[in-house]
Amino acid sequence: MGRVMVLGSLNVDLVTRVERHPRPGETLLGEGLEQLAGGKGANQAVAAARAGAQVAMVGCVGDDAGGAAYVERLRGHGVDVSCMRVVEGEASGHALIAVDDRGENTIIVIPGANARLDDTEVDAVDDLGPGDVLLVQLEVPLPVVCAAVRRASHRGARVVVNTAPYAALPDDVVALADPVVANEHEMVALAESGAVASSLLVTFGANGASWDGETVPAHSVAAEDVVDTTGAGDAFCGALAAALAEGSDRAEALDRALAAGAAAVRHAGAQPDPHL
Numbered sequence: 721m722g723r724v725m726v727l728g729s730l731n732v733d734l735v736t737r738v739e740r741h742p743r744p745g746e747t748l749l750g751e752g753l754e755q756l757a758g759g760k761g762a763n764q765a766v767a768a769a770r771a772g773a774q775v776a777m778v779g780c781v782g783d784d785a786g787g788a789a790y791v792e793r794l795r796g797h798g799v800d801v802s803c804m805r806v807v808e809g810e811a812s813g814h815a816l817i818a819v820d821d822r823g824e825n826t827i828i829v830i831p832g833a834n835a836r837l838d839d840t841e842v843d844a845v846d847d848l849g850p851g852d853v854l855l856v857q858l859e860v861p862l863p864v865v866c867a868a869v870r871r872a873s874h875r876g877a878r879v880v881v882n883t884a885p886y887a888a889l890p891d892d893v894v895a896l897a898d899p900v901v902a903n904e905h906e907m908v909a910l911a912e913s914g915a916v917a918s919s920l921l922v923t924f925g926a927n928g929a930s931w932d933g934e935t936v937p938a939h940s941v942a943a944e945d946v947v948d949t950t951g952a953g954d955a956f957c958g959a960l961a962a963a964l965a966e967g968s969d970r971a972e973a974l975d976r977a978l979a980a981g982a983a984a985v986r987h988a989g990a991q992p993d994p995h996l
Contacts, residue, residue, distance in 0.1 A: 726762075731859075733758035941982050
């Protein structure tokens with residue numbers, strides 16, 4: 721059984737609920753304010769650990785209370801935090817999230833320490849080898865992501881690239897991923913960039929997912945059971961990486977990922993019991 725290494729972001733999410741999302745220039749009242757664990761990297765690391773994988777998190781937090789609490793939270797989920805780095809004099813990353821009555825969200829990310837990843841984090845990838853999986857997203861500096869993908873592939877590890885939030889990647893980085901995981905909008909942007917993915921997994925939310933043209937329906941969730949869609953994509957990616965590290969074939973890995981995504985929309989926040 722291989723390991724999963726997640727290189728990515730960690731954010732303290734500040735979440736409020738609104739009846740609907742405001743239009744430009746409009747002010748609405750929010751209901752409540754919660755401080756939750758978020759960031760695509762950490763969300764996916766927790767999801768992979770919950771799916772049974774041996775997981776290591778590679779990323780940066782600030783030297784503040786939120787960062788310290790987050791490291792302890794990951795450790796409590798069984799995630800290896802030995803490759804985590806505390807950046808002195810820097811605040812941890814934050815995200816401002818509004819969730820409407822339909823469970824749809826808008827998010828503003830303030831990178832903080834996430835912007836400070838450098839060659840130290842790339843070097844952590846040297847611990848990977850055949851059978852292992854490197855999972856990355858694009859909320860941290862792209863040069864670091866690209867260097868980590870190349871090095872992990874060179875060492876024989878499988879690379880999963882989640883193109884969220886979307887940014888153009890070099891052709892060779894896209895080609896090394898197995899798979900590139902993109903939603904419908906990211907798929908269009910990827911195609912327009914001219915980069916060709918050798919393995920492309922597209923997620924369609926409630927309409928399921930397609931891996932290299934083979935479409936699988938989503939696990940059904942009743943509308944009244946949808947609480948928050950914030951972490952569905954990250955749960956999907958984490959569970960997918962865990963399944964691939966276990967040696968699952970495409971069909972099984974995709975089914976496990978879809979199940980995790982469906983479960984994620986039933987609870988508030990990007991992670992289960994996410995309060996910091």
